[in-house]
Amino acid sequence: MEKKLKVAALCNGTVIDHIPSDKLFKVVSILHLDTCLNQITLANNLESAKIGSKGLIKIADRAFAEDETNKIALIAPNAKINIIRDFLVVEKRELTLPNEIREIVQCANPNCITNHQPVTTRFWVLNNDGEIMLKCHYCEREVKRDEVKIK
């Protein structure tokens, strides 16, 4: 019972659940929630049977589109998205990694043009024999998913 009281119920909006605790503020930044004027509830270090310790975000009166929330698939692939209307979950969805990732990743190659000039980064998501790699659209270097630097 006490667990439920920790986060107030949402009337309308989006709930992002099962965010790994150490990725919560990255998610905030990727979705630009730091400049969003809606009511936002953040919770972190909640107990989770699945991932041990999780974060959770509730954004009131805003239903995020799929291509917006998929941006966080790179860092929180197991996060769950719930769209709420009149206190009811009207849509539940999982994240899918898009084919192209813009802006949020920094190229690991120090000699890449994107690290020297005001260029929006672009990466192609590749599957090399089961291993997810990101290939820079500009310098064409590939990095493994878990070695990616988030801006």
Next chain:
Amino acid sequence: MSNKSLVSISDYSKEEILSILDSAADFEANPNRKTLDGKVIATLFFEPSTRTRLSFETAVIRLGGSIIGFSDAATSSSSKGETLNDTIHMVSCYADAIVMRHPLEGAARYAAEVSPVPIVNAGDGSNQHPSQTLLDLYSILKTQGTLENLTICLVGDLKYGRTVHSLIMAMSHFHPTFKFIAPDELKMPDEYKVFCRKNSIPFTEVSELSDNFNDTDILYMTRVQKERFQDLMEYERVKNVYTLKNAMLENTKPNLRILHPLPRVTEIDPDVDKNEKAYYFRQAQNGLYVRQAIVSKVLNLK
């Protein structure tokens, strides 16, 4: 892509590659014409590369076009802090196409995205140098009569040498067999071996340069650079072992030709120069015709 820029060899299909080589042969037969009359081509060299710049500029001048540009970033507005975006926009007010060399990887792709006129990549850091790749292909085609089913030995710095990486990509259309010969420090990176396996291209890998080229059609040499080595004693050893000598060519096929992107240092002994199988100087000359074909293609002239 909104314009016809050439940034990477992978931008061109097999058909486009073959049509460039066809057009280069035509320019070789008659390199002096007036097809670029009234056109202005900018050569923006943010880092010096005399060989490539002179080749492009000669290609344009022999077709009747004019050249503007700079050969060193120190004399350009980028030394005042102008962004690449602004330089490209400014130059595109004056020129019909831009040939660009830049020390940063990805600079050419970015320039092609912001430029209203076509960009020809003349080298972006250690990434791509497609006109070199096309002139390598032209040299192979000219000396072998075909690009199909050839055995190609790549020798030297296979780790950092962008010319060998692009050559693998470009040759993948033509069923090659590769031999990679490199010291352990400079072995072919995994991603290119994965590429070969995915495309069913057979390859073997050895670390010593021996005289075993009996089945080879093309021997592609590259420079082993001192700055790539942590251990300078190792460099001295490799430098002496990785020298191609005339005697090593004794039992090779009559059609074998030796290619090198130049400049060479010690990796080809001068005694090889007189061998009719040495093709590296002619290879450089082929660059002129291939660059005439490239500039004409990006301007939709041929």
